[in-house]
Amino acid sequence: MAGGRERVTHMLKQLYRASCMCPAHSHNYSQSIEKVVSGKTEYAFEMSLSNIRYGKGVTKEVGMDLQNLGARSVCVVTDKNISQLPPLKAVLDSLTANGINFQIYDNVRVEPSDQSFKDAIEFAKKREFDSYVAVGGGSVIDTCKIANLYASSPESDFLDYVNAPIGKGKPVKATLKPLIAVPTTAGTGSETTGVAIFDYKELKVKTGIASRAIKPFLGIIDPLHTFHMPERVMANSGFDVLCHALESYTALPYNQRSPCPSNPMNRPAYQGSNPISDVWAIHALRIVSKYLKRAIKNPDDQEARAKMHLASAFAGMGFGNAGVHLCHGMSYPISGLVKNYKAKDYNVDHSLVPHGLSVVLTSPAVFTFTAPMCPERHLEAAQIMGANISTAKMKDSGLILADTLRKFLFDLNVDDGLAALGYSTADIPALVKGTLPQERVTKLSPRSQTEEELSALFEASMKLY
Template identity: 55%
Template sequence: MENQRGNYGTVSPQKEYAFEMACSNIKYGEGVTREVGMDCINLGGKNVGVYTDKNLAKLDCVKTALQALNDANVNYKFYDKVRVEPTDESFKEAIDFAKKNQFDLFLAIGGGSVIDTCKAANLYSTNPKAELLDYVNAPIGKGLPVTHQLKPLIAVTTTAGTGSETTGIGNRAIRPTLGIVDPFNIRTMPERVTAYSGIDVHALESYTAVPYNERVPRPENPNLRPAYQGSNPISDIWVEHSLRMTSKYIKRAVYDQGDTEARSSMHLASCYAGVGFGNAGCHLWYVIQLCHNYDPAYPLVPHGLSVIVSAPAVFSFTAPACPERHLKAAELLGTDVSNKKKEDAGQVLADTVRKIMDDIQVPNGLQELGYNSADIPALHRVIKLAPRPQTEEDLASCITGIL
């Protein structure tokens, strides 16, 4: 029994037997951005750090939030240097701004890049001795648990796809205190932004991830239980509803900026997906990293687009591990699977995803994004929760299969 007790930080070789659910508080409604001043006061904010990017700083979503802070006489400092698809350097700059000003509350206004950068600023400024890689998941970083107290964070989401207003970048302690989902903030979202954020497939990944009670190893201390725990009954509920809504509304939302019902529904679908995959996690998606030192000679690929281009190949590969799940996912996305066989599950889900990609004119394959086979080694992989074991050759095939 010694290996089951161990010391803090050791792990048991046994399978996991539990999962934990964590989620930000969510406020939804047309115009609720106008309440952020009072929200800051109610959370005790007297010195607020406002984070956004230079493009959003010109738009009504940021102007409305700043007016709300001014109306409530909230003291704040404004940071609009967040980079779209952040780098280590952009994270460090945002963190240094927070350390310098010692904020007691953070307000992020933007999509996943802004919200996640603000989470990092909160995390590292509240533990100024930490190195940047201390909390980054292994094998890249040390994967240390977050044991110190963070400041409140309010996340006003301005896209419908990432679900960042509900998630914690791999650690539940980093998630926002309050996520604000205001349909007014996506009324003027451009067509391609709507498509590339809405097509984010993390809901599909969490639904087809290894079940939580099949994941190993079981942590000795519950504080070491990861945020991404595998598919589980509660995440499934949120993910299933998100997939149904995406199937119904994404095409309308992309092509009709005035379709308030569709865009509002996609905003909620993103939030639902965030609750689901923020606890279940992702698996074999490939983020086309801007890893050539962000060389302008290489294409800038939005996050949602980077994860969808490999999805048909990935789900074709993972389907044999849980064909029923893959067929159910295809059904949730609008495909009639009543006469489909288990051995066809991968192809069925792949074709379903391709159909949606075609409907909203999303590129299919790396070549259409300006990459080729020589770039494959530079792609970042998240594989721990994949339902099927894989070799390096399998991983390469998932990529080369779409080139």
């Protein structure tokens, strides 16, 4: 009997050794999984996007979307300007036609502040909304994202989710309500991203919240809405698209970023340039190069404005996952420290440097600085924007792109550098100080920078032409 057991045991052992050990065929497969150790260089990237719907007049479907979601109480977020224009009427008509109950919050601040965010949060917390609709530009969409976030996480302190080192940068674990974004500008791409930017008044600097959890459920891109944009709003929105494309394409490659997260939920929204974001960035840059001037100079050019609306979304798909770097990092104190500058065509009662303008004014200096790290990408961008590179040398790629950008901006009557906005060399230390906390984006620059180098970049941006 004992000998029989031994023979059976021996046979089973032989069968086990001879069996296929791959996970597809074996029930015995086991593998020690190497734990991802935080601190090492990243090895993966992740694409996260809103659903996107595009078409002239497609706004009429938003009521049906909310009906399909079973919405019973909707918060419609907009600003005072948009509240008087056809885009909001189109949304409200659709909601009414489909029997959707809604309340309107129209007190969004153009270039939001921490206080304007808190005002919207307070409005949302006092009501039990089960969905949100944002109708407007990036300021409106970002405000709506934040109202949704904190109303869905009412116990959270405002700084809990704000990017470190200004805030605590905690991951968002709350389940948010569906948010449908209806962009009326062709610039931020906020309808595609999990990012919301605001002025933090205490430090006089811009910062934000970045999490995949806050991205819209759906972005409805209706090119009819861009026909209401004034000339300078169109221009400054377009400059944001331009820099989104250029910065995400030239950002630090994702597999050079560190630390590698110990858990995928901690992988940041901005991950570095990657093969998929690259496709969207280059496509957006081609559209901007071909259509932005037309869209600015002729507001009746429906083709150009429709193309720019798509370019905004395309660039958003790219930078929303790859990230931006120095132009944006340096732009935040430029906007936050504004003195008396008031941009043309913006109906606001406060000093304002529009986001796209604050970003693009440093672009010639920035891309001259970053070019040595990936010269071929800078040269490719210059070629797309119209530069003749047939005899160009790779070492000159930054200067070529910078000159191409200056000509582009000059042709579009852009202010002659930071000095035209009221800044001087005496302001550079404060501008540098405001840039230093922007590590979420500055660390995505392909070239690291010292305080002295940042000072030199601001100095070089005081005058463009």
